[in-house]
Amino acid sequence: MGDFAVEQYLKQRRAIVDRALDHHFKQSGRQSQAIHKAMRYALFSGGKRLRPILMLASGDLFGADVKSVMPFAIAMEMIHTYSLIHDDLPALDDDELRRGEPTVHKVYGEGIALLAGDALLTEAFHVMTEPTLAQPSDGKLILRVAHEIARAAGIAGMVGGQAMDLEAEEREADVATVEYIHVRKTGALILAAARAGAILGGAAPKDLKRVARYGEFFGLAFQVADDITDVSQIPANGKEIKKATYPAVVGITAAKSRARELLRQCLKELEPFGRTAEPLRAIARAVIEPAVGKASSAGKRRVLDKDVRS
């Protein structure tokens, strides 16, 4: 357990995702230089590649070939990246900096930023539907995964959550509203990443359900942790935080406690998989614990017991 080198694992996985993205976005032919540069600028701006790494780890658990998962993994990162570009636009959050660097529209202008986001979203589906990927028999499997990702990214998922978030700015949010928004805005893509790997690996229905619950708890914990991190940072533009967040509604202590409980529940779902689920476990911990502390010891002990047995 304790000997799993999570830092090294994440670094290696990030490197192979970066290579796949770089290969995919080599300049080809005559096209708008600006939009191509803007897409690369956004894609290679220090993202952690959480969603692709999660999808690959979930695929590994069920023996999926990395080569068959990778197109979906990089598609997921394209969708995540487009959502950040559009979120940063003046029409939404009007952010000038992301990860300490000027946002895409600050560098390339609002028009190109808007189009670069559109192009990334479209390219995600272009890469997922590449027919040469499919053996005749697995066309339906590929359609199923692309369909789930579309659902998670669309009005029933991420975009719907963003729209709810925008509407919530105009009124006082309660815990139910905050969770409703989080589940869609951030949770849906993380859940889809976890499920996609398992589906592509041919997971049995009961195992897919476990991975899905892991993804649900993780996704919600991730957003709560992210909100907590945001609260402890002074926004560069001095904007007042009006968004519906966990800390804003229940306070920072209760928010941390909730995130730890969600992490505990998320790890619990992995117990039946024993040591083979160590990467999925390590990813969740590496992302959540720095913001909120370790999962409650009771939950942790149970996970350890199970691991020792398996």
Place this chain on the structure above:
Amino acid sequence: MGDFAVEQYLKQRRAIVDRALDHHFKQSGRQSQAIHKAMRYALFSGGKRLRPILMLASGDLFGADVKSVMPFAIAMEMIHTYSLIHDDLPALDDDELRRGEPTVHKVYGEGIALLAGDALLTEAFHVMTEPTLAQPSDGKLILRVAHEIARAAGIAGMVGGQAMDLEAEEREADVATVEYIHVRKTGALILAAARAGAILGGAAPKDLKRVARYGEFFGLAFQVADDITDVSQIPANGKEIKKATYPAVVGITAAKSRARELLRQCLKELEPFGRTAEPLRAIARAVIEPAVGKASSAGKRRVLDKDVRS
């Protein structure tokens, strides 16, 4: 020939496309009210449904089932509609009116308009990848069509053309640049609509090539005709037209002549299909001729001769 009731045909086809879109976008469950309303506002604002009708007509030519083409046809309309919403935003054209009505961001705000466009683009791929559509054997066929549509809508097609268009505003455009932009910005989706119907109908490779050339000529003729129509209208906001357009580069007379020639070439590709291609012929004429006049009589006579024979 002359007895093909094009007005009635277009009206009927438009009605079935509208019904399919309406059915797909019924409100379901708790979600942001505003984004759902904004999507419907944009979708049901008097569009001609050219791309879906074209795809259905192309499918008919090869005996495709309307039910199997419809998901792709409405997806195409969603993609077209999202592009109009984003185009109208202040980041791009900053238009206050479309078809005489306030644009989406004028009614719902820029944030919701941006997200409504994102949601429509995502929903297009959600509907195209619906696994229940696919028989096990035709998963690859569906992937192929979705992939082509993604290519046509993305950086190699529509979005790439829009980005080029944006860059062209900063310098003097020549005819080659204008055609390069048109082929991508408008042509790519029209071509994809024509091809998608033929592929779903199982067209033989040589027939698919003919339909593709029809789509290419039609797409370019359509954009030239559209530019000509724009020139003859006074923009409501009094903005100077700076875009790279055919009339701006070669003058209105030469532009009309070019559009008529493109229409002639487009109709010529349909000759081998005889009367069965009458809907495709009628669609092209109905869209192009009001702006530029009839195709050159020589071309027209050839089409007629062929039709009489078949």
